[in-house]
Amino acid sequence: MESEGEQSSLEEPSPPRTPSSSSWPLLLDPAYARSKSVIHDELRSFRVFLQWCALDHSSPAARAASYAAFLALALAVPAAVSASLRADASLSPASASAVTFNRVATLTASGLAAISFATLAVFFRRCGGLRQLLFLDGGLRDDTAFVRRRYERELDRAFRLLAALLVPALCVEAGHKAVFFFSTVRVEPPIGVMIPAGVPWRAVALLATVASWVYRTGVFLLVCVLFRLTCELQILRFEGIYHMFDVEACAAADEIFVEHRRIRTQLLATSHRYRVFIICCLVTITVSQLGALLVALSSKDGKSFANSGDLLVGSCVQLSGFFMCLFGAARITHRAQRIVSIASQWHMRMVSAALHHKPAATLAFSASASDIDTAALTVPAGPACCEYKSRQALVTYLWHNSGGITLFGFTLDRGLLHTIFAFEMTLVLWILSKAVVLS
Numbered sequence: 001m002e003s004e005g006e007q008s009s010l011e012e013p014s015p016p017r018t019p020s021s022s023s024w025p026l027l028l029d030p031a032y033a034r035s036k037s038v039i040h041d042e043l044r045s046f047r048v049f050l051q052w053c054a055l056d057h058s059s060p061a062a063r064a065a066s067y068a069a070f071l072a073l074a075l076a077v078p079a080a081v082s083a084s085l086r087a088d089a090s091l092s093p094a095s096a097s098a099v100t101f102n103r104v105a106t107l108t109a110s111g112l113a114a115i116s117f118a119t120l121a122v123f124f125r126r127c128g129g130l131r132q133l134l135f136l137d138g139g140l141r142d143d144t145a146f147v148r149r150r151y152e153r154e155l156d157r158a159f160r161l162l163a164a165l166l167v168p169a170l171c172v173e174a175g176h177k178a179v180f181f182f183s184t185v186r187v188e189p190p191i192g193v194m195i196p197a198g199v200p201w202r203a204v205a206l207l208a209t210v211a212s213w214v215y216r217t218g219v220f221l222l223v224c225v226l227f228r229l230t231c232e233l234q235i236l237r238f239e240g241i242y243h244m245f246d247v248e249a250c251a252a253a254d255e256i257f258v259e260h261r262r263i264r265t266q267l268l269a270t271s272h273r274y275r276v277f278i279i280c281c282l283v284t285i286t287v288s289q290l291g292a293l294l295v296a297l298s299s300k301d302g303k304s305f306a307n308s309g310d311l312l313v314g315s316c317v318q319l320s321g322f323f324m325c326l327f328g329a330a331r332i333t334h335r336a337q338r339i340v341s342i343a344s345q346w347h348m349r350m351v352s353a354a355l356h357h358k359p360a361a362t363l364a365f366s367a368s369a370s371d372i373d374t375a376a377l378t379v380p381a382g383p384a385c386c387e388y389k390s391r392q393a394l395v396t397y398l399w400h401n402s403g404g405i406t407l408f409g410f411t412l413d414r415g416l417l418h419t420i421f422a423f424e425m426t427l428v429l430w431i432l433s434k435a436v437v438l439s
Contacts, residue, residue, distance in 0.1 A: 045159040057124040073215040074113040088186040097299040098307030105310035108288035113216035158229040176309035224321035231328035245346040253390040329412040333404025
């Protein structure tokens with residue numbers, strides 16, 4: 001027996017199975033694994049949108065084309081079209097105010113497009129791609145089954161939301177631009193630009209303006225949708241933690257701590273990535289809305305869709321995207337704060353269950369009157385005491401780390417939203433009061 005054991009121990013172990021062996025499934029071969037950069041995956045819609053909007057930064061050539069498209073569509077085309085607009089009272093009595101409104105809306109849209117493009121460029125340079133930006137580079141291996149079942153639904157929903165905001169606004173903007181260029185203002189080539197005879201400059205300006213509007217609006221809404229999608233995926237992860245607090249899950253306190261620590265790290269990274277974008281958008285939209293209000297109040301012409309449609313469509317799109325960011329941040333913040341209450345209830349249920357299944361602590365009193373106030377509480381020690389302390393430490397940790405999205409230390413919750421709303425309303429009422437006094 002010993003010789004057989006020694007003979008078997010001296011035998012060389014069988015080589016491990018390699019992907020090239022016949023018994024190895026082809027789907028597990030790394031050569032057949034799905035690449036993170038191919039288009040046929042759950043992020044296909046976003047990758048197609050990035051390519052069509054010239055926002056792909058996957059290669060140096062694509063990055064150069066992206067910068068060229070931004071300079072052309074976000075800066076050069078709006079500047080050239082704005083310089084070619086001329087007021088013509090014979091076409092419309094409100095032609096002069098229409099040109100002013102158009103320039104205010106164009107400046108705001110170009111500013112937000114510049115902020116959004118810079119944000120995307122920084123994302124792709126630091127993160128490397130959409131998967132890393134959305135914290136999907138790990139393939140959701142560290143997430144629960146509940147999160148893995150629902151994250152694809154959120155991805156499809158986010159792209160449908162982007163299309164639902166962009167397509168109706170594009171239809172309205174195209175209709176307004178057609179009325180604006182052909183029956184409201186006169187369009188002439190900019191000074192110093194030679195246009196061959198017979199070229200329909202109005203039609204060229206109309207197509208260039210619509211293409212520029214789609215690019216600028218698409219870039220801004222894309223960043224807003226990506227931020228909202230990041231928040232929604234983190235909400236799914238928090239809901240997965242909520243299920244870990246169920247008694248049936250039998251999750252230990254250290255497992256919940258590790259999962260919450262991972263989500264907390266991702267929330268901090270999200271806050272650092274988007275805080276400059278949110279603050280810059282807040283300042284830009286506030287200044288543009290106040291400027292548009294001042295221009296509208298100072299104009300004596302009648303307001304109609306033909307001359308002020310730019311402000312209407314631009315304001316709706318900009319406020320929709322910005323409120324999407326604020327509401328998404330507020331939702332994830334309150335989900336993060338809610339976990340303290342759920343953890344406290346879970347800790348109380350576990351303590352109550354332990355007390356009902358174990359004998360209560362005994363109090364031993366002395367028989368003498370001098371020692372009547374002396375009591376010795378016998379607390380059971382061992383694994384139960386360690387579990388109690390670990391749960392108590394977890395609740396304390398969650399109490400001090402319950403923040404969500406922050407802006408330089410300020411938690412972006414409903415309280416901050418109320419403060420922003422009060423500030424904006426105060427500015428609007430102040431401008432209206434000045435306008436009433438001046439008139």
